[in-house]
Amino acid sequence: MLQIVKTETAALQAVNDFVVKFANVNGSGSASANQLFAKSILRMGVPVAPRNIFPSNIQGLPTWYEIRVSEAGHLAAREGTDLMVAMNPQTWDQDLASIRPGGYLFYDSTRAIPASRFRDDIIIIGMPLTELCNAAYKDARQRQLFKNIIYVGALAALLDIEIDVIEALLKEQFRAKEKLIAPNIQALHMGRDYAREHLNCPLGLTVRRSGALGEHISIDGNSAAALGAVYGGAMVAAWYPITPSTSLVEAFSKYCAKLRIAPETGKNNFAIVQAEDELASIGMVIGAAWNGARAFTATSGPGISLMQEFLGLAYFAEIPAVLFNVQRAGPSTGMPTRTQQCDLLICAYASHGDTKHVLLFPEDPHECFTFGAQAFDLADRLQTPVFVMLDLEIGMNERLCRPLTWDDSKRMDRGKVMTEADLEAGKLFGRYLDVDHDGIPYRTYPGTHPSKGSFFTRGTSKDEFARYTEAGTAYVANMERLIRKFRTAEDLVPAPQIRSADNATTLGAIYFGSSSAAMREAQELLAGQGVDLDLLRIRAFPFNDDVRHFIDHHDTLFVVEQNRDGQLRTMLINELEPTPAKLKRCVHYDGTPITARHIIDLIEAHLPHRSAP
Amino acid sequence: MTFLPKPKLHHPELAENALGYTRRDYEGAISTLCAGCGHDSISAAIVRACFELDLPPHRIAKLSGIGCSSKTPTYFLGNSHGFNSVHGRMPSVLTGANLANRDLVYLGVSGDGDSASIGLGQFAHAMRRGVNMTYIVMNNGVYGLTKGQFSATSDKGAKSKSGAINRDEAIDLVGLALQLGASFVGRSFSGDKAQLVPLIKAALSHKGPAFIDCISPCVTFNNHQGSTKSFDYVRAHNEAVNFLDVIPAREEITVAFEPGSVEIVRQHDGSLLKLRKLDDTDYNPRDRLAAMSFLAKHREAGEIVTGLLYINPEETELHDQLGTTETPLNSLTEAELCPGSAVLAKLNATLR
Incomplete structure (x- = not known):
């Protein structure tokens, strides 16, 4: 029943720096147990990045929950699993293959699995979860739900997670359904006790209380x-x-x-x-x-x-x-x-x-x-x-x-709206008049004034007073004003952020959105390999002059994005007209979140003098 | 669609309504539709209805889609904000506008192409959602702006100007509105101002979705022999079930009604609808199922039933269902909208 297979490969050793992946069937109630596990590590002050990898389906298909534990605060996805909690027979082979050599496999050993289905370069930890549940619970739903909590208990023992922390979380979770607290804690203990008694605790992977989290929220x-x-x-x-x-x-x-x-x-x-x-x-x-x-x-x-x-x-x-x-x-x-x-x-x-x-x-x-x-x-x-x-x-x-913050002195900017008083005072109102030369006209809300300021909104061409016209001059003037307005937007939208390399470099990377965590990690790793890279994170379109300058001041720019065609690169070329060859398309688009490894591989492919041996 | 402002020449003795406005204050630019277009009669009926109801012109929002009918908001209520949106989508734009400010009167104008073809979905959902609005379809059975193609309300067997016969079943918007939960449903004819004006007045003072299907012959493309939406055909087949009088809430009711022949419906705003039943029918506009059956039977017989076909003055509207505050949402300030930093600090604490 209990099998710990000794292998030739050295078991992975790490504190607060590893990836745990849960393979489940969707609809089995595993999600809340897995979240409980992630949150317990978070409560020990250790940065954690959880990810749900799920199908477009409600019940019965494979689903994964991946947790990257990283004292250094790397929150991007990372390749390879250090500890696989394999609860889904459907994806067994695939799940086993994703474990790094020297990594750990935790599985339900109730039913014997042929030796040929295992690997000999990983550490195998079997625990008869179904058998334990069947012995402890009569009801089928309870067996299913508590099985999830039991494995959380076992993992706590295996990874040295403080059990009090999980108990406190369970109490918070079931504050409104108090009678559920005791049985959940009981199941948690059942898992922990079994692991302590029958398995080698802790593993080479452990969680240690840390202050790395600071004020951060999740x-x-x-x-x-x-x-x-x-x-x-x-x-x-x-x-x-x-x-x-x-x-x-x-x-x-x-x-x-x-x-x-x-x-x-x-x-x-x-x-x-x-x-x-x-x-x-x-x-x-x-x-x-x-x-x-x-x-x-x-x-x-x-x-x-x-x-x-x-x-x-x-x-x-x-x-x-x-x-x-x-x-x-x-x-x-x-x-x-x-x-x-x-x-x-x-x-x-x-x-x-x-x-x-x-x-x-x-x-x-x-x-x-x-x-x-x-x-x-x-x-x-x-x-x-x-x-x-x-x-x-x-x-x-x-x-x-970072925690969410709000400045109470801030007021909503409702933009250029003429009021009844403005109209009554005789201010000239032309819905599409560029009074301030920034391309932004004034508007009125319906119902403002009995005889002034009403206008007709339309998708057809119009003059500055919102009257229908197909006159070419009026049409062009309006279209040019819209471009003037878009240029005004450049200074209103969030400016890009630059993260310079420690040393001067002619290499730059441009990225945005969810690629951020992986990009920063890649910058660190590349610096470690002697490749200095300045970063520019685009935060808005239209692009402002900072983007233009960044492109001008670098010889090669890697445009990192998660689509096939390099859409940001196309927009940069379209809007700023740099030499297209300067901008290298670095794309990852298989539907998985981008990792530092992906980015490094993409960038290295463009560095001929550093091609792999 | 040229913009022709109307010359501001006021007759010194023009009648004023209770708010001191004359009919001119409810008019718009000069129509550029074909001379004799039924739509212009409907525009005129809207002007008269709003004038007679003493609605402040700027407190009405007029919205439309695309097509000949949707051009008409330029030709009435020049002091109201108007929105000529995209084809078939007036209902959603109006719904949003209504959510933003429940205090205005919303008038949606559409056509048979705009509402029965490209916009059938939005028409249906605005009705079932209970948007507080008057929804007028200027129904001519034909695409006028693109020169005479059949629309989805063209009757099966109707003949186009070029001689083609329509093979497709017609969509009856009145039947749909009844089924979908409109709490006010009427049908009229642009050539019958005596019927149309009170119907629009009743719709504008109704709370909830009020739908009016107004047959409005297209003089250029659908007014020939063989058309079932021509002036002659509609006049010959019009079956009016009742005659309506609207008595605004502020007017004292002094008239004594003859029992049996007149039905009084009190609307949510206090106005009274006086419905005089026409001789040969015993039509009950409070009975939705009976109305549906009556309409279906007469439709089979090729008759166009007009009048106030259904009314439920008790029905709720979208804002009631959403539980929205009485204050128009667009006038809320930071005080009501933004919970502030202290709440956020507490929230942060729960996320650790």
Whole structure:
């Protein structure tokens, strides 16, 4: 039953620096146990980056939960598993193959598995989980659920995780269902006691209490973006369910129910409508924003495709809109539960005709929050759609980040809106008049004044006073003003961030969004190999002069992104007109999150003098 | 679609409404539709209805999609904000606008192509969602702006101007509106102002989705022999079930009604709808199922039933269902919207 196979390969040894992967079947209730495990390490002050790797399915298909434990704070995914908790016979071979030599396999040994199905260069730890559960519980559901807690208990013993920490977490988790606390703790102990008695504890991999975490918090990007929408003053949300953006609106709804109820009346200071499709969701957002509300939708690539016509209207009629695009692998239905950064072009130039849209690229939940709130100010200020470009990797995984902060003296920037008093005072109102020479005209909300300031909003060409015209001069003047407005946006959107190498270098890398953690890790590793690399993280489109200067001041630039065609590279070439050959396409797009190893391999492929021996 | 401002010449003795506005204050630019277009009569009916209801013109928001019908908001209510959105999507834009400010009156104008073809989905969902609006379809059974193709409300067997016969079944928007939960459903004819104006007034004072299908012949492409949407055909087949009078909430009710022949419906805003039943029908506009059956039977017989076909003054609307605050959302400030740093600090603490 208990088999510890001694191998020739030296067992992996590490403290606070390893990858644990759980292979489960979806719908088996493993997710909460796995989260409990990750959180217990977090509570010991050790940085942890968990990831859900899941199928587009509700029950029965393979799912994985991967946890990178990293004292150094590396939060990107990393290749190879150091400890595999193999609970899914369907994926057994694949799971075993992913274990690094000298790594560990933990599995349910109730049913004998032929020796040929194992590897001889890993440490095998069998524990009869099903047998233990069957002996302890009568009910089938209990057997299933407690099996998950039992393995958490065993892992605590194997990895030296403080059991008190897990007990405290269980008490927090079941605060509202107190009678569940005792049986869960009992199951936890059952696992721990069995491991202590029958298995070699601890393994070469251990968790040690640390202070590396500091003030950091752990939250998923979708929840953080939803909070950003609450703080940014979103009043109307219209949406259509689509993975991986659904949890963003669900989080918004949850936070609003707590934070946005009028105390005197109990009524809602917000409105959320689940629309019939994405066309209707963006239509509602545009209607609400036209009428002076802050409104947003959340969607993913297929939704963006459906919204194209409306996005052109919002651009041309100059109506604010905030869109959270939680990107997933395309084209078409693509891989709905896999991550990519593949909607840059379709968002930046959305709709027919000449258009350009504002994009924001958060790197983590902290920026999902700040950009999520800022997007509403930008949309109102610029009177145009603003896209917050998340992806599944940051949207749906809990990620460590700086705490969320808010400045209470901050006021919403509602942009250029003429009031009844302005109109009454005789101020000239032309809906598309460029009074301030920044390309941004003034608007009025419907219902402002009985006889002044009304105008007709349309997707057709119009003059400065919103009157229909097909005169070429008026059309061109309007289109040129829209470009002037887009240039104004350059100084309003978040500026790029530069991380210079320790030594002067002619090599630079340009990246954005969820590639951030892997890129920083790659920079460190490359520096260790003698390759100095300056980094520029793009945080928004339009690009400002810092981006142009960075490109000008480096001979070779690696544009790192998670799509096939190098969409950011295309945009840089299109907008800034550098020598295209200077920009090296470095793409990773198989749907798995990018790792430092991927980036290093991609960059090294462009360094001929450093080609592999 | 040229913009022709109307000369501002006011007749010194133009009648004023209770707010001191004249009819002129409800008019828009000069219409550029074909001379004799049914849509212009509907525009005129909207102007008169708003004037007579004493609605402040700037407190009305008029929205439309794309097509001849959707151009009309330029030709009425020049002091109201208007939104000519994208084809078939007026309902979603109006829904969003309504969510932003529940205090305005929302008038959606659409056509049969805009609502029964490309926008059928949005039409359906706005009805079932209970958006508080007046939704007028100017129904001519034809695509006018693209020169005469059949629309989805063209009757099976109808003949186009070029002689083609429509082989597809017609979509009956009134039947759909009834099924989908509109709490006010009417049908009228652009050539019958006496029927249309009170119907629009009743719809504008109704709380909830009020739908009016207004047959509006296209003089250029669908007014010939063989068309079932021509002036002659509609006049010959019009079956009005009732005659409507709208008595605004502020007016004292002094008239004594003859029992049996008149039904009074009190609307949410206090206005009264006086429905005089026409001779040969015993139509009950409160009975949705009976209305559906009555309409289906008469449709089979090739008759166009008009009048106030269904009303439920008790129905809730979208804001009731959402539990939205009475204050228009677009006027909320940081105080109501932003929970502040102390709440965020507490939240951070739960995320460690």
